[in-house]
Amino acid sequence: MKIPTILLALAAQSQAALRFGCSTLTIQRLDPLVEPGRAPSSHLHQIVGGNAFNATMEGDVGERGTCTTCTFSEDFSNYWTAVMFFKHPNGTYHRVPIMQNTALPNGINGGMTVYYTQQDFFNNGNQKITSFPPGFRMVVGNPGIQTAADAQKNPGYPGLKFVCLQNKGTRFPELAEFPTQPCVGGIMTVHHFPSCWDGKNADSADHQSHMFDTQVGAFQAARACPASHPVRMPQVAYETLWDTTQFNGLWPAGSPNPFVLSYSDEHGYGTHADYLFGWKGDSLQRAMDSNCMFQACENGNPLKSQGVAQMNACTVDTVVNEETDGWLTSMPGQNAMA
Template sequence: MKSWLSLAIALAAPSEAALRFGCSTLTIQRLDPLVEPGKVPSAHLHQIVGGNAFNASMSGDVGEQGTCTTCTFSEDFSNYWTAVMFFKHPNGTYKRVPIMQNTALPNGINGGMTVYYTQQDFNSNGNQKITSFKPGFRMVVGNPTSQKSGVPGLKFVCLENKGTRFPELNDFPKSPCRGGIMTVHHFPACWDGKNLDSPDHQSHMYNTVKEAFNPAGACPSSHPVRVAQVAYETLWDTTQFASMWPRDGSNPFVLSYSDSKGYGTHADYLFGWKGDSLQRAMDSSCMFQGCENGRPLKSQAVNNMNKCSVKTQVQEDIDGWLDAMPGQVVMKK
């Protein structure tokens, strides 16, 4: 009787799985298989992490195509990418801002970002079934042409140190940040249950979260399937540019599609978890590092994450002091 009671409690209890893990940089180049499939180069520079099946064009079950991944979980061949940040010097030249690893992650991760898969809020699914994405699924959050501030889930944080998480800002900080700048991208978590993509890469999803990691509202009938909320945090080491801040106090940082306000910050996601691995994780009660080492997900060492890479298809200078950002027209003086 006692064992049956224990089993009943276990089955009735909501799962509380939440994944937080690091992914080192896979590549930094102008490729975008979602918005500009097949185009080499794409319009602007991206930082990409995840599986090595990443290419200018991607289709099918990505989880079965890769041979390595830059992410902690070795069953995750998904790809995650964002625009790159540059510093614009008062003399008009540009330099790419280096990426730092999150202090909450193992040491030695090469740049990259922190990825989250959370449920209704930071540590609970609210008694709802969380459904895994399906092979071929993809989505985008944000729009590089946006001219408005305050899009839910898209934030900047002026870091005192790598552990700073608040306050969240709608656009670029207005003064030098002692510990760097963090960009935050939260994706919607309600899916229509039918389409793996949509023409704008967003309409098949619906957002019910107003702020990061807060309880999500109920999914509407048009998008009834609750999926995990995917989020990225990228830490940019802006500290080395503090002494070069413009005298007029204007923000000197710009995202790689020529956005100095931050209104158009955006991120792309292409699902590539192998088999049923993500569903098993969402059905479990593991939290963060507790999900590693087969409980229930396979994980790998940092050196294996860092070794995974893809071939550079766009041969252009992305480092040093540049007259223009990659893809940007050089203005003649």
């Protein structure tokens, strides 16, 4: 795993920061947070992490998982997002493949990059960072936001962005909606979760109210937590790289963005992500209490880690058996959403 030079220079004065890869566990219509017990759920997700994942998940997931697709073998959490499709001018759809981030070990099967930072990349604001409790879960974003006007009325998601990649190392500029022209290196979706907790509830009815967002931008120093949500937790973020390049030749000049998220969002305003905590025992707390950064946290320092072959070998059963590859007349679940 490569670390930017600026991070190497500042690592000595840093608090812990985790940045690691997770290969794809499954791509299915399952959503145990928003639609527990429903199979199929309304739209397609890419899920990474522990193999306890199922349509219904309660209790301490970290005690039930037996393998994980993530670098850290003590992390049985699950992380998931909507899937991206290309919409052909003839009306058919094709799922966009997921690329490995260039800074991760070679051979990872799709997946995403996951971050657990503190106040920002380089410090924790001189405060204790509290690990999530067993059973904790949260959602960021709202798939019901489908227009620019709705987005302006709901500005509470500063960490949900798109990046038009020149290469896999591109990080800026961040866009609030899909790029409007072909991207030579693909498209990255970015999901930053809130990190201020009410200190009481592992979940809430909307899966969001128990958390409060004080971030001002990607990996920048966050504001202090409010009295209503006083406990600073790790800043969780996902980066997913979509190989849209193979469709650039099918994007007619002057036509609108042809990419769509699996809940029929052609603009990206409703982009969202789900998190279900499943670190085993006190492993995440030990990491947050340390001064390690990125791959320096691996190999027992203080977290146990595993190789790419073990990550890719972890799987779950297919609960919803439907076609998700090749050219499709509609996206999975699309007719039900119409």
